[in-house]
Amino acid sequence: MIVTRRTLFAGIGGLVIAGCDRIDASPNVRKLLSLGEDATFSAQRLVTDRAALAPEFAAAQMSPTFRTNGNTMPGSADYASHVAGNFADWRLAVDGLVARPLSLSLAQLRAAPHRTQITRHDCVEGWSAIGQWTGTPLRLLLQQAGLSTNARFIVFHCADDSGGAPYYESIDLIDAFHPQTILAWGMNGTPLAVPHGAPVRLRVERQLGYKQAKYVMRIEAVASLSGLFGGKGGYWEDVAGYQWYAGI
Numbered sequence: 001m002i003v004t005r006r007t008l009f010a011g012i013g014g015l016v017i018a019g020c021d022r023i024d025a026s027p028n029v030r031k032l033l034s035l036g037e038d039a040t041f042s043a044q045r046l047v048t049d050r051a052a053l054a055p056e057f058a059a060a061q062m063s064p065t066f067r068t069n070g071n072t073m074p075g076s077a078d079y080a081s082h083v084a085g086n087f088a089d090w091r092l093a094v095d096g097l098v099a100r101p102l103s104l105s106l107a108q109l110r111a112a113p114h115r116t117q118i119t120r121h122d123c124v125e126g127w128s129a130i131g132q133w134t135g136t137p138l139r140l141l142l143q144q145a146g147l148s149t150n151a152r153f154i155v156f157h158c159a160d161d162s163g164g165a166p167y168y169e170s171i172d173l174i175d176a177f178h179p180q181t182i183l184a185w186g187m188n189g190t191p192l193a194v195p196h197g198a199p200v201r202l203r204v205e206r207q208l209g210y211k212q213a214k215y216v217m218r219i220e221a222v223a224s225l226s227g228l229f230g231g232k233g234g235y236w237e238d239v240a241g242y243q244w245y246a247g248i
């Protein structure tokens with residue numbers, strides 16, 4: 001059997017991909033399909049696009065400064081004590097629809113296989129920056145945890161909130177298993193700093209800035225997004241109607 005990207009991704013999580021290349025290729029159809037609650041299955045039809053890698057850049061192309069946006073310091077006492085302790089007692093939880101829930105220290109994450117990539121971050125507010133990210137591929141953590149065949153989405157619970165609404169984000173399994181989707185603990189050659197999401201943040205390089213969850217404390221595998229917070233799969237999706245699938 002010839003393994004194409006289509007058959008490869010069709011095997012992930014038991015997703016059934018039925019698509020029409022001619023229709024899928026139209027940017028307008030793509031935009032339309034990404035709207036609304038049915039976005040997940042519609043977007044999965046765009047598998048040829050979805051599997052592609054985001055452009056990577058040379059070190060010389062990195063932005064001299066990478067600005068911050070959104071929250072730059074979670075307000076909780078718990079987070080402040082982690083900062084004071086240099087995240088030595090911090091643990092990342094990987095749970096939900098998994099056979100073996102994980103609780104990982106920052107040292108364990110850093111010792112795991114990792115990937116470094118120089119990519120462009122695009123914020124909907126109208127700015128971009130090219131930065132270098134180092135982190136553990138998400139798929140390795142999900143495989144280690146034994147992701148259930150019932151899981152359809154991966155949710156990132158963050159340490160910060162805005163006006164009492166916790167920041168969270170979610171992606172589907174195509175992005176979760178994408179080779180450039182990493183939990184970054186390094187940025188531009190140094191440990192990830194607090195304003196950029198220490199100790200770890202998501203990099204999901206085929207999507208816009210608001211999907212790049214900072215201050216990730218817990219990764220939860222779920223079958224549906226409807227039971228979480230506002231039900232739209234993310235903080236900005238819930239409070240401002242941003243699209244859940246923010247593909248670039």
Ligand SMILES: Nc1nc2c(c(=O)[nH]1)N[C@H]1C(S)=C(S)[C@@H](COP(=O)(O)O)O[C@H]1N2
Pocket residue numbers: 066067068069070071072122123124158159160167195196197209210211212213214215
């Ligand atoms: N937890 C958390 N993650 C977040 C945000 C936030 O406020 N809280 N802001 C988002 C937005 S809109 C952008 S553009 C990027 C900004 O990342 P930076 O501060 O490293 O530039 O983080 C995203 N992830």
Ligand SMILES: [Mo]
Pocket residue numbers: 069122123124125209210
């Ligand atoms: Mo953003």
